[in-house]
Amino acid sequence: MISIRHLKKVYPNVTPLLDVNAEIGRGEVISIIGPSGTGKSTFLRCLNRLEKPTEGEILIDGQSITAPGANVPKIRRKMGMVFQNFNLFDHLTIVENIMIAQVDLLHRSRKEAYDKSMQLLHRVGLADKALNLPRELSGGQKQRAAIARTLAMDPEIVLFDEPTSALDPTMVGEVLSVIRSLSKQGLTMLIVTHEMKFARDISSRIFYMDEGVIYEDGAPEQIFGNPMRERTRQFIRRLKVFEEKIVQGNVDFVGLMNRFFVFVEKNQIDRTLVRNINFVIEELLSQALMPQLSPGAELELTVEYSSENQRAEILIKSKVAFENPLDRCDKISKKLIELATESYDIRNLDGKTQIRILVK
Template identity: 55%
Template sequence: MQDKNILEVKHLVKYFGRREILKDIDFTVDQGNVISIIGASGSGKSTMLRCINLLETPTSGEILFEGNNILDINTDIPLYRTKVGMVFQSFNLFSNMTVLENCMTGPVTVLKRSKKEAKETAMKYLEKVGMAQYINARPDQLSGGQQQRVAIARALAIEPQILLFDEPTSALDPQMVGEVLSVMRELADEGLTMIIVTHEMAFARDVSTRVIYMADGVIVEDGTPQEVFGNPKSEKTREFLSRFTDNN
């Protein structure tokens, strides 16, 4: 098997109270895949992403990571989360720490690395996202784009096997979107497995190996960018995409 399957979501269902947000979601992620999840607000994209690293507890279903069901009661959730990093829409950098400390705290506190080793790792990724010279700054002293790049470095510093992005550019103004997307593009080129919830259609089309279109808590379309953007099977997808292509 060429593509090693590392994440498999089976029959995932999530209720908030009595509202069914996710209805029987199924999909798989292979090593090195870059999967973009698109869809209207409220379609359950973010909820699904948050279920994957258990920031939301699924109501039922299975999530298999390297073959093990992480919804099993015996799963060491913090350990699992070190393998599945997350980048948030609102960055969520630790405001009591400098840029460097933000990127070191994962390796030091969670992975029990030495300070020296953690600093080397942190610097490596801060350099990759172009924020190495800001290591002494605090988050509130940086622009949104800079904060998001640091947040990506922080997530990379624990060296996860999959990185989840929850609308990473939605809180940024257009000028800063580019700098974050170019970092993400670089990561995709290096073969990092990524699941990206996004409204950046051009990015989804150009960078993804697969695009998933969600509406009302179900996966409507799942295919290559050519399939989904070029020749969508469902009327819903076509309608959703037309709004974007009209603008471009």
């Protein structure tokens, strides 16, 4: 139903969308997740041409919405959008907010528009608020009214741009409940959300956006249970990440550890865990691993900390194949490393070496 090909959006100081490609089938429910500032909202706004793409093509049912001379209003009429901040008209009642576009754009009679509006207000649980002004409603009620307004236009595609981000936590559930019920109606839906459990439960597919692209695309079971790519895994598991590139012959271990301790303080990591991480890094890198490498050889050191389970994992990668550094440690160092870690795994893949250590 929707084809996106090499979509790019450039602003003067930032490029949120670099090369976005996707095929979306009719009736799919797709949640779009990822860190803040990775172009998720820009992506939706390009889809309905609230933003003009810099490059690329968007097709809706085979019709290009980006081609010169495209009838954007006609194609866009297939889409509805629910915004973060409701965008209701403050001087109109809730039922009038839902009626106005039906009368002006779909040329329905006021009675038809009113009947349709009341039907939808019943559906979202707001029939008793029809004659209220927006200021008399809670945030969750306003967002449900905004959803009803979108549905009144009979869209085939509904875009949700972080529909719960402006809400008090106590109101999030009522809005997600309405969206969940809509997901069973056969609408094609794209939802930018930070509600991970909701995304997992409701979606047929997940787009993880990062680095200006759809970095990983898969079923919820894959994305949340077994993500294939490193950034996806870090995001899903809410990992705090410390990364350093180390070059043999130009190693400043004091500076490296100072930066690590800044990371520790920022994330309030348990002291025992920090001591074990520190010990493993010092023993494996400085004593056993770096001496194996020739000048100029590089290592990538990553420490991933999960605040959910207070666990840390150390990942060491190199393009250079080397011996297992544990084999170069003396008995005391080996024993201490065993006491500090839960698991240790070293693999040589395509001439590259990777060590993964789960720290206690």
